[in-house]
Amino acid sequence: MSTTGKAYIAGAWEHPTRKAVDKTLIQLHAENVKGALNDAGLTLQDVDGFFCASDAPGLGPLSITEYLGIHPTYVDNTDTGGSSYVLAVGHVAQAIAEGKCSVAVITLAGKPRTGKPNKGEGAFYDDPNCPDVPYELPFGHVIPNLYGMCAARHMHEFGTTSEQLAWIKVAASHHAQHNPNAMLPQVVTVEEVVNSPMISEPLHKLDCCVISDGGGALVVVSPEVAKSLNRPLVKVRGSGEAVKHLNGGKTDLTYSGAVRSGPIAFGQAGVTPADIKYVSIYDSFTITVLMTLEDLGFCDKGQGGRFVQDGNLISGQGKLPFNTDGGGLCSNHPGNRGGMTKVIEAVRQLRGEAHPAVQVPGCDLALAHGTGGYLGSRHGSATLILERE
Amino acid sequence: MKDGDTTRPARDAAPQWQTEDGALMIAECRDCGEPHYYPRVLCPFCGSENVAFKACSGRGRIYAVSVFRRADPPYALAYVELEEGPRMMTNIVDCDLDAIAIDDAVTVLFADRDGIPTPMFTPAAP
Numbered sequence A: 001m002s003t004t005g006k007a008y009i010a011g012a013w014e015h016p017t018r019k020a021v022d023k024t025l026i027q028l029h030a031e032n033v034k035g036a037l038n039d040a041g042l043t044l045q046d047v048d049g050f051f052c053a054s055d056a057p058g059l060g061p062l063s064i065t066e067y068l069g070i071h072p073t074y075v076d077n078t079d080t081g082g083s084s085y086v087l088a089v090g091h092v093a094q095a096i097a098e099g100k101c102s103v104a105v106i107t108l109a110g111k112p113r114t115g116k117p118n119k120g121e122g123a124f125y126d127d128p129n130c131p132d133v134p135y136e137l138p139f140g141h142v143i144p145n146l147y148g149m150c151a152a153r154h155m156h157e158f159g160t161t162s163e164q165l166a167w168i169k170v171a172a173s174h175h176a177q178h179n180p181n182a183m184l185p186q187v188v189t190v191e192e193v194v195n196s197p198m199i200s201e202p203l204h205k206l207d208c209c210v211i212s213d214g215g216g217a218l219v220v221v222s223p224e225v226a227k228s229l230n231r232p233l234v235k236v237r238g239s240g241e242a243v244k245h246l247n248g249g250k251t252d253l254t255y256s257g258a259v260r261s262g263p264i265a266f267g268q269a270g271v272t273p274a275d276i277k278y279v280s281i282y283d284s285f286t287i288t289v290l291m292t293l294e295d296l297g298f299c300d301k302g303q304g305g306r307f308v309q310d311g312n313l314i315s316g317q318g319k320l321p322f323n324t325d326g327g328g329l330c331s332n333h334p335g336n337r338g339g340m341t342k343v344i345e346a347v348r349q350l351r352g353e354a355h356p357a358v359q360v361p362g363c364d365l366a367l368a369h370g371t372g373g374y375l376g377s378r379h380g381s382a383t384l385i386l387e388r389e
Numbered sequence B: 001m002k003d004g005d006t007t008r009p010a011r012d013a014a015p016q017w018q019t020e021d022g023a024l025m026i027a028e029c030r031d032c033g034e035p036h037y038y039p040r041v042l043c044p045f046c047g048s049e050n051v052a053f054k055a056c057s058g059r060g061r062i063y064a065v066s067v068f069r070r071a072d073p074p075y076a077l078a079y080v081e082l083e084e085g086p087r088m089m090t091n092i093v094d095c096d097l098d099a100i101a102i103d104d105a106v107t108v109l110f111a112d113r114d115g116i117p118t119p120m121f122t123p124a125a126p
């Protein structure tokens, strides 16, 4: 069954906090859910579908639905790291198409700056039940060096340069200057990026995303509910998902799971990369963006460096405006999980509610992509194509 | 565990890297013939449970490397492509971290990590 046109994003809300000193994790979730429902013009009593990932406190959806006082007929807590919330939109669309629910909430919250370490925040666990852990933990794999290896290999195979990667941060910073909630609102230059301290070769400090508290939520509804609300109609036109891993040692760091999730989403939507007016691309590091743009077909494999340079991702200047909220690189990466904010900014663009300085004129078709887990080992990819009706 | 030992790895979580003779070992499928890494109770390429350990030359090349400069002291995380094919996560050690690069030839050495002989690699003698 095709789910195209069976689901609409009616509510999207990003928590304004970046450091939640005085809020608990469950409180952030509650504020996110209420915020997104308010945005849609719906209430908690309307919710019959509930989607969360492992950042939700307690066992799956059990504690959080009790706290919220809701009684959903459909729940899902699929976890693919930071891409979970992009992937969840596709799962909601399937549930709605099957008639399992008609008002679904997807929530994300995190407190990596002010809370106790959370199972959802990307720490490597010394878990003897996890088969890869004993074969990786002794070598000191941390998040930056896993992504650093991908960048190093890309440079080796394709001649990609640090300056080209830096252009991705530069573009994000041009957008972040208009976002009052952005953690890094200053415009930076290529020189500032490549001269920032080396974190894990070849990635510099400014190649990395921010670490922030906060989160957000989405309300995804049936066509009937969507048309009853006083909100712009943002339709789920296509979705795709994939897991990419080390493949038994036939490991290839030059591509991501987007090579599989992208064609599924484009195929379902019946559009091509050339049709897309705006992209939200998961940006844990600059290299994540560069590889994803290649893998989704916005340029040829190996040409990502040339594609992103000279401001091509800057709204109003380049051919492919991206992450106009400043993205994870400059604004927000709540709970070390950037997928939620990718969808939210795509919805803002399609509604014409992005900041006027970065709003893409006539934005009627947008793509959001999540890369959850670790680009250099195993990750979950999710691609979403959204249309303003 | 000996080279060619057809005992199936019983505990997925216990790292098994070294033969009794001190060589690096990986796993191989006796049905499809493909070596794989890390070892497990089945072949990730064909699903066969007819898997066994196999000794390796201990030689390979750096497939990818990143020196983590924020650590004190810095260290090099890498994937090394073994002569036998599989790429494995490891460290490049006993070398000038500024001098290592992708495609460099490396050879295995074993370092003790929590009592387990753990394979790391160092630049091969020219």
Ligand SMILES: [Zn+2]
Residues within 6 Å of the ligand: B029, B030, B031, B032, B033, B034, B043, B044, B045, B046, B047, B048
């Ligand atoms: Zn096999």
